[in-house]
Amino acid sequence: MKSLWHQLTLLTLSLWHQLTLSALPLWHQLTLSTLSLHQWRSASYLHGLLRPLRRWRQSSFMLQWGDFIGAAFVCLVFAIAPFVSDDKSSLAVLLAACAGFWVLLTLSDGDDSSEQAVGNQAETARSPQRWQNWLNPSRSPLATPIHFMVVLYWGVSAAATALSPVKRAAFTGLSKLTLYLILFALMARVLRSPRVRSWVTGIYLHAALLVSCYGIQQKTFGVKALATWVDPTSPSAKEPRVYSYLGNPNLLAAYLLPAIALSLVAFFVWRRKGPKLLAITMVIANSACLYYTGSRGGWIGFAAMIFILLVLLLHWWSVYLPRFWRTFALPTVLGASIAVIVLAVLLVAPLRDRASTVFVGRQDSSNNFRINVWMSVLEMIRDRPILGIGPGNVAFNSIYPYYQRPRFSALSAYSIPLEIAVETGIIGLTCFVWLLLVTFNIGWQQLQRLRATRDLDGFWLMGAIATLVGLLSHGLVDTVWYRPQINTLWWLMIALIASYYTLPTETKEDVSKTEVRI
Template sequence: MNSIWQNLTLSTLSFQQWRSASYLHRFLSPLRRWRQSSFMLRWGDLLGAVLVSLVFAIAPFVSDDKSSLAVLLTACAGFWVLLTVSDGDTGNDRHTANELQTELLSPQGFWQTLANPGRSSPLATPIHFLVVLYWGVSAAATALSPVKRAALTGFSKLTLYLILFALMARVLRSPRVRSWVIGIYLHAALLVSSYGIQQKISGVAALATWVDPTSPSAKEPRVYSYLGNPNLLAAYLLPAIALSLVAVFAWRRWGPKLLAATMLVVNATCLYYTGSRGGWIGFAVMAFVLLALLFHWWNVSLPRFWRTLALPTGLGLIAAVIVLAVLVVEPLRDRVSSIFVGRNDSSNNFRINVWGAVVEMIKDRPILGIGPGNVAFNSIYPRYQRPRFSALSAYSIPLEIAVETGIIGLTCFAWLLLVTLNLGWSRLQQLRAVRNQDGFWLIGAIATLLGLLSHGFVDTVWYRPQVNTLWWLMIALIASYYTLPAETQTALEDV
């Protein structure tokens, strides 16, 4: 049974032996020699980190109809290709976790480590394999799409996101870069949340009908900050809440810890003011996962009595606080209760009708779907649309994936999640054993993935660039912790 699980989660898979025997890898040796003489590419990973940081610095402040983010994503893709085709042998420069940590803490080794973060984390991981497989399924769905030109637009966007993932997984192997990129995103989110709270204080007019006008909560304004949509803002803030919480423990000095605590309060407050029911569901799931993983991290140092009672006590307290808040805070109670009234709420009724039409689309093309992207969806959906229920997406991540890439794509995506979460959990155990503080970022990434997925079951803001880049940041964050299986690494060192 254990071997079946290892095969399913690709726990023993290694691309390093394939790479050393690859004819393509040998063919690119002139490029590797050129890279060794290039001053710029000596700092390739650091320059890649700068490009990645720019993505998260500007993403919430540019609208979807602007080309600046697309140009930046294209630059990231081109730079990743340049780094990858000229990359040298990664087998001769490995560090143990303790050696790498010592080097990072040494001022002399700081810049050297940024330029070359070491090879204890290989460039290719089982997550990369599933990402490439998902890309291949999407390519097949595009080729067989009934609206090929529209699907090609979505496929090109997906390709940019997946290459961004590959670049992030590469540069985030350096703990310093990892902390910096997360810090830049958290600072951007702090600005976004602060403006959202300012909108609540000064009053803001809704830009769309986001609440049933007959609902008691219709009188409560919903903030949207720079993102123009409260549901999109809520999804954008979920990673900020998780990462700011774990930053309180991961950042070592008191100044950054206090800043992280401030970010946590501001982000959580702004999330509440969005009035996003999907965002609140994602937050509840994320909070429970965060508490469970943090308890798991600390339980080895707890007294024996609390090792058994701490987790159920903590989860019970969170549940009690949530229930009490729903009962006492009237706007919260009105919004939460609207979840359970079914079609009596116009937003619920709209989604139910869209979901019904999307299911019919899936039934007609169940294998590979209609092709990726909202342009393809908008080309096909009107044929199945129910009267007065036009839609730009499926309003559910599983349904969106199924309608775009069929059952094959949905299965591949589920496999990718399984492998990612398994890798994150196994690396968390290793970091917990040596009390490495970087394990807190893994806790935040795992909780964020599950929170965004929970939100995504009832909405598809996940496909907007401000959120999609964050989704792949979490995947890349987990992938950056990957290390070779012990037996594979030993075999390579003997070559």
């Protein structure tokens, strides 16, 4: 009997191995693992027309500091974002400035070959020695498969705008999306430098700490209820929900999710005792403030994010674990996570009262509101399933009144998948899922590379991956993801992952053999 069981086990493993090997080429194509955009850039006639701009850049004093100036723009975005929630024009102007500078920087760029290397050496020679680390990021490529998917997603959104029944309103949304995507491109460029990466994440974490401290102060001294959306008949109705500088508890919860993940991994990256104590303080303050928001979506995102982060940390350290724990560490973490959540819900009365409203369906007014909005949005998707109504909340607000249930007006779909589907149709939603697939695949590949070399930058990568999962989980029941304070953080996480991208080994070997002419 044991011999038969052993043979069946070996046969099953053999079949699984064969299926895996046969599926690998398809998986590589699906995740664009073999895509080599740098080959087009270095050999393209179209890109060659920009050589005069590249010669001008080498003689320009300002553009010698191009990456440093771009990093300063990015740092400024995250330094002021939570404090200008009532003044959208300030952040819009700053995003437009980032977009303009990125266009100037990119058009005057050299190739990823010897020409760019010579240009960089010339720039460094004219620059102070202490800024060399700023001006010379790692030699990772400027264009990645993530960039390709971002451009494809923008193209689908542009097509949805062109075919929208409210073209002017959709164009407004497309303009906003374009600013965010160009900000991603600028961040992916400057974050290739480890020093810039450290400064950008550090500035965001310090801004988030100030936001959390003010939120805790609101909890301590009381706060006027603003847009709390709590069912007055719920036991948790009397519990104040903090919103800090952002003016909305759900928005604050989404803003703090990346801060919690990044401050957790910062504890392992920062080496001195002082910074480690600061990281612990950030984790405690951000987590406490997140709890005080009373945001059920934020709590769901927090649980998903922490679980993924624990799994990634276990994978990182698995090479140091005994054989027994390599096998049973993941089930143990899963069981322990579920146990902690259950105990917290059972023992903490405010958490229990608030969390229980998730399961009462339409009996909770907030749930009932969202369900009615979702029903209306599904009807909108049914009428325009291919490319939707066009991107942006202005287009949504122009079409939604024709579908809304009485007394259930809404500014968005209150769900990221539904919002993307209603704005850009099934094609846009498929493209977005593809973008996520490519992003997570690259994140995993680069994590394996950093793990093999024990590079501490892998912790930032784990924080970015876990944050994306947390924001997506929160976004299943809310759309604060579209607010500038959150959308910039979303693209920061994707830019962090893209900044670690390196060319596959076989691509590096064949780079001189392949030419693509346009």
